[in-house]
Amino acid sequence: MRIHVADHPLVAHKLTVLRDTTTDSPTFRRLTDELVTLLAYEATRDVRTEPVAVQTPVASARGVKLAAPKPVVVPILRAGLGMLEGMVRLLPTAEVGFLGMVRDEHTLKASTYAQRIPENLSGRQCYVLDPMLATGGTLADAVSFLVDRGADHITAVCLLAAPEGLANLERRLASVDVPVTIVTAAVDEHLNDHGFIVPGLGDAGDRLYGVAG
Numbered sequence: 001m002r003i004h005v006a007d008h009p010l011v012a013h014k015l016t017v018l019r020d021t022t023t024d025s026p027t028f029r030r031l032t033d034e035l036v037t038l039l040a041y042e043a044t045r046d047v048r049t050e051p052v053a054v055q056t057p058v059a060s061a062r063g064v065k066l067a068a069p070k071p072v073v074v075p076i077l078r079a080g081l082g083m084l085e086g087m088v089r090l091l092p093t094a095e096v097g098f099l100g101m102v103r104d105e106h107t108l109k110a111s112t113y114a115q116r117i118p119e120n121l122s123g124r125q126c127y128v129l130d131p132m133l134a135t136g137g138t139l140a141d142a143v144s145f146l147v148d149r150g151a152d153h154i155t156a157v158c159l160l161a162a163p164e165g166l167a168n169l170e171r172r173l174a175s176v177d178v179p180v181t182i183v184t185a186a187v188d189e190h191l192n193d194h195g196f197i198v199p200g201l202g203d204a205g206d207r208l209y210g211v212a213g
């Protein structure tokens with residue numbers, strides 16, 4: 001597993017405002033969108049391309065286009081939905097699949113309540129979107145799901161990760177034979193007793209969409 005932490009002053013600035021408890025939902029959504037677009041630039045560094053020729057007004061030139069089959073972007077509901085627009089802005093031809101997952105607040109175990117993902121992901125590059133990598137349980141289950149369907153290259157885009165979650169993910173994916181990369185804006189200090197990232201930004205889903213019932 002490869003971990004890439006974005007090291008850029010604009011990312012750090014936007015993340016600081018995102019963390020601020022006084023930042024309201026509309027601003028939180030806009031900043032999430034902006035941050036994802038910056039992270040997507042890093043996350044798509046390995047996107048597959050193929051050579052094409054193009055005619056400029058002056059001469060012919062060699063270029064590239066995204067290779068087939070199209071990449072698949074997978075936001076993990078709810079909070080990952082806030083990252084979708086920022087990602088597909090850079091990858092407009094990508095297909096989008098959905099995974100609905102929720103973490104039990106007592107056991108911290110993730111469960112899947114919905115999925116709409118192509119049955120066969122053979123040869124597909126997948127970009128998983130989830131702002132928070134806390135214990136890593138949600139992402140480990142999501143990656144396993146995509147690998148079981150044949151995905152052969154997985155990149156997860158997160159806003160924040162906890163060191164414990166990255167270690168757990170590494171352990172859970174030790175036997176997975178598919179390259180997995182985590183791109184995140186920052187790795188925070190630790191998890192608290194409730195499985196929240198410290199200092200973190202609180203509950204990303206609630207801050208994006210309001211408190212769930």
Ligand SMILES: O=P(O)(O)OC[C@H]1O[C@H](OP(=O)(O)OP(=O)(O)O)[C@H](O)[C@@H]1O
Pocket residue numbers: 076077078079080101102103104108110130131132133134135136137138139165195203204205206
């Ligand atoms: O790394 P983990 O310990 O598994 O925790 C991270 C998960 O928790 C949050 O989702 P939540 O369960 O709050 O659902 P929501 O997005 O609907 O708010 C977050 O968006 C991640 O999906």
Ligand SMILES: O=c1cc[nH]c(=O)[nH]1
Pocket residue numbers: 079132134195196197198200201202203204205
């Ligand atoms: O800090 C955390 C941990 C899990 N989910 C969140 O939204 N925030």
Ligand SMILES: [Mg+2]
Pocket residue numbers: 079203204205206
């Ligand atoms: Mg939540």
